[in-house]
Amino acid sequence: MAKKNFALRIDPKLYEALERWAQDEFRSVNAHIEYVLREATRKAGRLPGPNVAAPQEEEPPADGS
Structure with missing residues (x-):
């Protein structure tokens, strides 16, 4: 991929x-x-592309297993 140059x-x-x-x-x-x-x-x-937000922790199953 070519990069664009510009003054900052x-x-x-x-x-x-x-x-x-x-x-x-x-x-x-x-x-x-x-x-x-x-x-x-x-x-x-x-x-565009996949969301890079922090992954959500999964809650443990309700039955404790």
């Missing part, structure tokens, strides 16, 4: 926070921004 103007303090976060996750800042945007887009239901 971002507050320096926000960039520094993203840079630290990316380092914690062993990603580049660019890859981390893409990851954060993808997750937010999926969570909002705006990205």
Whole structure:
């Protein structure tokens, strides 16, 4: 898949926070921004594909088995 390039103007303090976060996750800042945007887009239901919301825990059977 080809990636689209575009300029992003971002507050320096926000960039520094993203840079630290990316380092914690062993990603580049660019890859981390893409990851954060993808997750937010999926969570909002705006990205086609399977819903990545946290799986629901199954309730135990009523008879205790």
